[in-house]
Amino acid sequence: MSPIDALAELLGPRHCLRDAADTAPYAADWRGSYRGAPLAVLRPGTVAEVAAAVARCGAAGIAVVPAGGRTGLCGAAVVSPGGPAAVVLSLERLNRIRDIDARDFSLVAEAGCVVQRVQEAAAEAGRFFPIAWGAQGSAQIGGMLSTNAGGIRTIRWGNARDLVLGLEVVLPDGRVLNDLRRVRKDNSGYALRHLFLGAEGTLGVITAAALRLVPALKRVETAFVAVPSPDAALTLLSRVMGSGAEVIAFELVQRICLEMVAEHGPHLRLPLPLDSPWYVMVELAAAHPDVPVRAMLEASLAEALEAGECTDAVLAGNEAQRTAFWRIREDYPEFARMAGPAISTDTAVPVSAVPEFLARVEQVLAERWPEGRMVAIGHAGDGNIHVGLRAPPGVTREDWMTRAGAADMAVNEIAVALGGSFSAEHGIGVSKLHVMQALKDPLAIEVMRGIKRLLDPRGVMNPGKVLPAN
């Protein structure tokens, strides 16, 4: 019996897909940027099945590529063409919320739960699960944790990693490391779970997690603000944070991004005229209804107007307006794709270094690629700005990659020089391996390789991802 036949017997033929028509959706990521054909697609229905499947793949020398919603941006959940023969291990059938405990502010979810479902379950229990980003309606908990997802709320509640209390992981040899505890304090040895969080499936398969919930929000206020410069934006951030208000989002948006929205999303009404070089979206919240959030936001903005940190501001008057503000931000990536080819990046710098970062990037891009156009948008409150370099009209994607592909590295180098990261929230996958090789501390890579060899000596788990080849 072939190894794949044995896996079909283990999981049942309906859950070991081999026909090209059935495996096709799993042979590419969500956007279609990465493609690779798996030997088969495994859809185990229990942790024991995950463990048995991983063990058998290891014994047969077949690589395992874990996959969730496949919404990642770096190709981690797709088979690498040219790599070893591999199956895709989809966690989609492990989609139960095993437990929710409102008094404990915790929830235990399996890897295949869609993120939005976890948000909804928390809300039904009068609680809030704060990780949020555009793909939350498709992304799954396993992928969220394996990429240590960020998004628009990290300024207040951290990345996905920070909301994990316990983890259940199938190791590359098929044994199960069960640390699925809802305990908030545990100093019994090394913090193993942090190895698997953000490891993109290269050290094992996350099958379930105990997640921290927070009190439901009772007051949320959002402002759209015109600011003269990134420096002014950061001074405004410092003012609002320093006021003691609870800032749950602080996004910086370059005017060109809103111009693209105006051009491609005529149904979206822009809240302010496009006469400012930069804009900020700031959101304050409170879990207690008696916190005067609106007055707090108005007071900070009034001071900022007085101080010249902003030139105009509008608060969402109701929930519909607030949703409309966020539609602009959330739909932007789609409008950006419609607007033509661009080099994109995912850097972070210390929050206070954002203005210098943008100034240096603007200068370097203008000098080296004067025909391109810089676009910048991002989570300024975390120092995480997504800078892009747009092609001039008429230039194809291939042409632009050839001419300006190095812009990616130029931006990354500036971020690293300022004490930042070349991968803030998207991860490495395959698309950033060359940047890991070029810019990551070689000693850190050496330690990471040692950990990979220790946990996965046969190289079963997601080979060719995260760590550049030796």
Added chain:
Amino acid sequence: MSPIDALAELLGPRHCLRDAADTAPYAADWRGSYRGAPLAVLRPGTVAEVAAAVARCGAAGIAVVPAGGRTGLCGAAVVSPGGPAAVVLSLERLNRIRDIDARDFSLVAEAGCVVQRVQEAAAEAGRFFPIAWGAQGSAQIGGMLSTNAGGIRTIRWGNARDLVLGLEVVLPDGRVLNDLRRVRKDNSGYALRHLFLGAEGTLGVITAAALRLVPALKRVETAFVAVPSPDAALTLLSRVMGSGAEVIAFELVQRICLEMVAEHGPHLRLPLPLDSPWYVMVELAAAHPDVPVRAMLEASLAEALEAGECTDAVLAGNEAQRTAFWRIREDYPEFARMAGPAISTDTAVPVSAVPEFLARVEQVLAERWPEGRMVAIGHAGDGNIHVGLRAPPGVTREDWMTRAGAADMAVNEIAVALGGSFSAEHGIGVSKLHVMQALKDPLAIEVMRGIKRLLDPRGVMNPGKVLPAN
């Protein structure tokens, strides 16, 4: 030249202590519970000196025991008698705050900085460093991070681990892993820093850390509350948390603890009569001055009185009263020591399991050690209760350890059975090795041993700590 002579040459004779009179303070922990004589005490003044000293010790087969304020409770910072010949590496001279950036809400401190000094530096910059516990006036940042310290504020801001942005570590071979970045989002490979946080110096020497600061608190309100039972206390916690107020401490105190305070601390005025079996200290805060924290606390307590969750409550009327409330909690460990020998524990369970944990513990202790008296106090908001078993009058510490030493394991077993931890915040050191051996998942220990061998193949760093012998 002997290896110690070479170390004296490297660091200067004043910073390589060999006389027994000089090394004596470093041969014991703060409380005098653990003792072990070092070959010498090294006091490097720079990271390069730390690196060179560690490398030389490794080459000479001398073990290295890193030490900070030596306030840890498990003996991790003291040479193990019977273990390999070892030096104590004191980080006390690496005591600079290298950088503080208010706009960035961050601070870079060297390992030897006293924790309170970091709190003060943050306050001077209009910010707040939230880790706080009794020993903060002596404990150092390196020890705080190496033990992943908890304390009374973890309910709101997490453990020490959660406040680290970046780390600088001397590896066991003397190389420096420099990841001292103030960046808030970084998904460039495995999260190596979490290995060293809480590793008690067994994987390397933390020499500096970039720490997260939070906005300064503008409103703090504290209540001392009489509650009929732990279940009522947890219902009260759920009510206050669910109200959306910012709970920054929630301590549960058994009446006997206050009786010990009354007996041994006659200068401390107890805020409530001692007619309730349990008490709670709850503290709410806000960083914005317009948050009506006092009204919020009063409203929750009024509801709780109405619902029978509490029977009496008093709010601190001013800062002096608030300080007096906390004196009771902070001085309790000293009064407990004066009150005679006791077996002590450091468990955590899921927050909602605290009442069941205490009920089971009470039953087991009463059955097996009817002559002892249970005492319970702790951070109930984190599920972290310190249960003790007091000796009857006249019984010596040695006697009590012989008769009731197993109470420790009995309590630990109950915590683990409820999905909890046998070491919530104190760590393992040497005092809990037997518990690691008995109650930790063997697969987790196997992975930890692999990581130890990977990073420290010669076993230079703090041998005999954290991981039980094979």
